[in-house]
């Protein structure tokens with residue numbers, strides 16, 4: 277690891293009465309990285325972000341930024357800035373004044389703060405809108421202003437709370453690409469909360485998958501996708517099948533599963549076929565117990581369903597139909613053992 281650690285969370289915990297929102301997590305985020313905190317609703321990602329920002333007091337643990345303990349500093353003192361989901365722009369202030377607001381509060385002289393605000397508006401391509409009120413901006417434009425405003429006090433780390441969730445799908449993709457570009461241009465660390473695995477995969481150098489207030493796995497998008505550590509991660513990241521074998525549960529990517537009309541494999545029936553353009557998803561269900569698990573046959577075993585993602589060319593060369601009986605198999609090297 278050559279990269280310097282920028283932000284470090286040490287045994288960080290947050291309890292609300294008896295409810296444990298964050299259960300004591302440890303995480304190191306390298307300087308200049310794009311980190312996504314990813315997980316389902318209620319997993320503790322927003323509480324984690326708010327503790328980093330100083331909007332929530334930890335029950336236990338530490339937040340360290342560039343070697344400095346910031347756990348109990350006020351939000352303005354810690355070198356972080358937060359961009360909120362709703363953008364939280366002041367409706368009665370112009371775009372320029374919104375961006376300059378935090379500097380005004382700090383007593384920075386007008387000429388200086390406006391010059392900096394104009395620089396940031398230039399960065400986010402919003403210079404022509406400097407005199408407008410937020411109500412006269414589109415969602416994407418408001419987001420750019422919110423970003424410029426968050427950058428005003430030159431934070432070391434930018435914190436983004438579901439920054440794309442208020443946008444329609446088309447704009448979301450466009451702004452996602454812009455976030456990535458701004459991150460590269462600014463060279464600072466971003467910590468971005470999302471419940472979208474697709475968003476995390478597209479943006480993050482470091483994907484942190486959370487569940488029930490704990491970190492299930494932290495790694496590059498590729499590591500997490502290719503080697504999910506737990507069943508939860510495999511299912512949450514998607515595009516994986518969780519298969520019980522005599523040696524325990526394994527994850528096999530759905531594009532690595534093979535279906536054949538005969539031969540060795542787990543007997544399955546085709547349940548449904550979904551066309552997705554370049555890929556065709558074939559959903560199958562176990563026919564009785566998987567052959568590989570004969571030794572552990574259990575009459576009360578739940579119904580197993582899996583998905584094979586085939587290229588459109590492969591599928592059309594030999595199409596399957598609902599109701600067909602097939603054998604499902606996968607190369608041994610594609611089965612990744614999951615921790616119990």
Ligand SMILES: Nc1ncnc2c1ncn2[C@@H]1O[C@H](COP(=O)(O)OP(=O)(O)OP(=O)(O)O)[C@@H](O)[C@H]1O
Pocket residue numbers: 292295296297298315316317318319320321322323324471
């Ligand atoms: N102020 C609060 N008082 C009591 N419980 C809270 C409070 N804030 C959060 N919680 C609880 O802590 C847990 C984690 O919440 P948190 O908002 O961090 O999750 P999240 O992963 O960000 O979810 P979401 O995606 O829905 O925002 C949840 O069970 C939530 O109900």
